[in-house]
Structure formats: structure tokens, C-alpha cells
Amino acid sequence: MERRKFLGLGLTAAAVLPAVLNAKDFRAEKPDTWTAQKVDAAIEALYGKITPVEEGVTVQAPKVASNGGAVPVKIKSDIPAKTVAVFQDANPEATIAVFDLSEGGIIDYSIQIKMKASGTITAIVEGKDGKFYLGKQSLEVALGGCEG
Amino acid sequence: MANMKIKASARGGVVKCKVMMKHDMLTYDQAKAKGTEANFITHITAKAGGKVVLDMSTSQFLSKNPLIKFDFSEEGLKKGDKLEMTWTDLSGKTVTEDKEIKGLK
Numbered sequence: 001m002e003r004r005k006f007l008g009l010g011l012t013a014a015a016v017l018p019a020v021l022n023a024k025d026f027r028a029e030k031p032d033t034w035t036a037q038k039v040d041a042a043i044e045a046l047y048g049k050i051t052p053v054e055e056g057v058t059v060q061a062p063k064v065a066s067n068g069g070a071v072p073v074k075i076k077s078d079i080p081a082k083t084v085a086v087f088q089d090a091n092p093e094a095t096i097a098v099f100d101l102s103e104g105g106i107i108d109y110s111i112q113i114k115m116k117a118s119g120t121i122t123a124i125v126e127g128k129d130g131k132f133y134l135g136k137q138s139l140e141v142a143l144g145g146c147e148g
Numbered sequence: 149m150a151n152m153k154i155k156a157s158a159r160g161g162v163v164k165c166k167v168m169m170k171h172d173m174l175t176y177d178q179a180k181a182k183g184t185e186a187n188f189i190t191h192i193t194a195k196a197g198g199k200v201v202l203d204m205s206t207s208q209f210l211s212k213n214p215l216i217k218f219d220f221s222e223e224g225l226k227k228g229d230k231l232e233m234t235w236t237d238l239s240g241k242t243v244t245e246d247k248e249i250k251g252l253k
Contacts, residue, residue: 026205027190027191027205034207069211069212070211070212070215071211088209091209092176092177093207093208093209095207096206096207096209096210097204097205097206097207097210098204098205098206099202099203099204100203100204100205101203102199102200102201102202102203102220103199105201105202105220106162106218106219106220106221108217108218108219109216109217109218110215110216110217110218111210111214111215111216111217112210112211112214112215112216113209113210113211114173114175114208114209114210114211115209
């Protein structure tokens with residue numbers, strides 16, 4: 001087991017390193033996005049001043065989440081896109097995740113997030129046509145998930 | 149092999165993936181209450197057949213032991229290709245694991 005692990009690590013490390021370097025790291029590029037406290041401010045820090053169209057993006061979340069520590073969220077869209085960003089307005093900072101789409105990427109993501117209180121999840125899709133699309137879903141959280 | 153659980157299977161031209169990462173995902177608030185440093189996954193990358201299929205920058209608000217599901221086109225993949233997942237956390241730790249994609253021809 002030990003030997004197999006070691007070999008596997010060596011192989012994957014060699015193969016993965018260039019990709020990680022090429023990948024867009026939004027944390028390094030847009031540091032303000034991750035410390036912004038309001039959704040609007042976070043969107044502005046990431047994309048600049050934009051007016052997204054509210055269509056074509058589906059955000060699915062339970063209406064009432066019993067456990068705020070792991071709220072399942074699903075983001076779907078058929079728009080050919082460059083990036084997808086997910087925000088919410090219940091936690092101290094607004095940004096949850098930013099996806100950088102590759103060729104052949106399909107926008108159908110399910111993630112689990114923490115919500116401190118009831119709030120709204122906002123997803124922004126940056127289309128290849130340069131337009132921005134928006135999807136929203138409000139939900140109630142019975143038990144906050146940020147207190148630990 | 150204890151850091152991730154990876155499931156990937158191809159069906160109808162689309163590869164469906166499910167990945168569970170073992171990570172505490174301590175937010176700044178939680179870390180303060182516990183008196184430790186905050187630590188959470190900041191970047192997740194998935195590769196298949198030499199192509200990047202998922203690339204996400206994440207914040208502290210993913211759940212503990214985050215579970216993500218995503219799809220991508222199976223174009224250009226052949227039998228035996230693997231899905232390679234890599235994550236990096238705030239402390240700089242990087243973990244990579246791979247799993248063969250099922251159902252490819």
C-alpha cells in the first residue's frame with residue numbers, strides 16, 4: 001500500500017503541476033472579491049460594473065434548510081460561459097466560489113455550502129458573448145452553520 | 149487514499165463526477181472560537197485525459213468535508229482514462245488523487 005501510494009503521488013504530481021500553474025486563480029487575481037461583505041460589492045470586485053440579465057440560470061436549493069452547515073446548492077445553465085460565480089448574503093463575506101470553465105465544460109454543479117442565517121444565493125454566469133446572466137434562490141436556514 | 153472519495157462514470161456522452169473531500173473547512177469565525185488558524189480549501193482542479201475539466205476558486209463557505217458534483221463532455225477520452233482531482237488549502241497543502249472513469253469505451 002505504501003509503495004503504491006508513493007508511486008501514484010510521483011506520477012500525478014508531475015502531471016498536474018503545469019495545469020495548476022496555468023489555471024486561473026481568482027484568489028490571487030481578484031483578492032477584493034473574497035473579502036467583500038456585500039454581494040453587489042463582490043460582483044463589482046470580480047467583474048466590474050455590470051448589469052446582469054435575470055434569465056437562463058437556475059439555482060436550486062431547499063426552501064428550508066435544516067442544517068446550515070451543509071446546504072446543497074445546484075447551479076444549472078445552458079449558456080456557453082466563461083466563468084460562473086456563486087454568492088450569498090448571509091455570511092460575513094459574500095463569495096462562495098468562482099468556477100473557470102474549460103472547453104466542453106457543462107454548467108451543472110452541485111456544491112454544499114455553509115449559511116449562517118436565512119438568505120439569498122446568487123449565481124452569475126459570464127457568457128462567451130460578453131453578457132452576464134443571473135439566477136437567484138432565497139432560502140430559510142433553521143440552524144446556522146457558521147458557529148461551528 | 150483517505151483524503152478524497154471520487155466517483156466518475158460516463159453515460160450518454162457526459163461524464164458525471166462526484167467528489168467528496170475530507171477537510172475541516174475552518175472559517176475565520178470557527179477558528180477564532182477554537183483558538184486555531186483558519187484553514188479551508190481555496191482551489192480545486194479536476195483533469196481528465198490531459199484536459200482541465202473543472203477549475204474552481206473557493207472560499208470558506210463550502211461545507212465541512214465538501215461534496216461537489218459536476219459534469220463534463222466525454223469527448224476525446226478513451227477507456228482507462230482517469231479523473232485527477234487536486235485541491236490546495238490556505239496553508240498551502242496540496243493533495244492529488246485519481247480514479248479511473250467508469251463506462252468509457
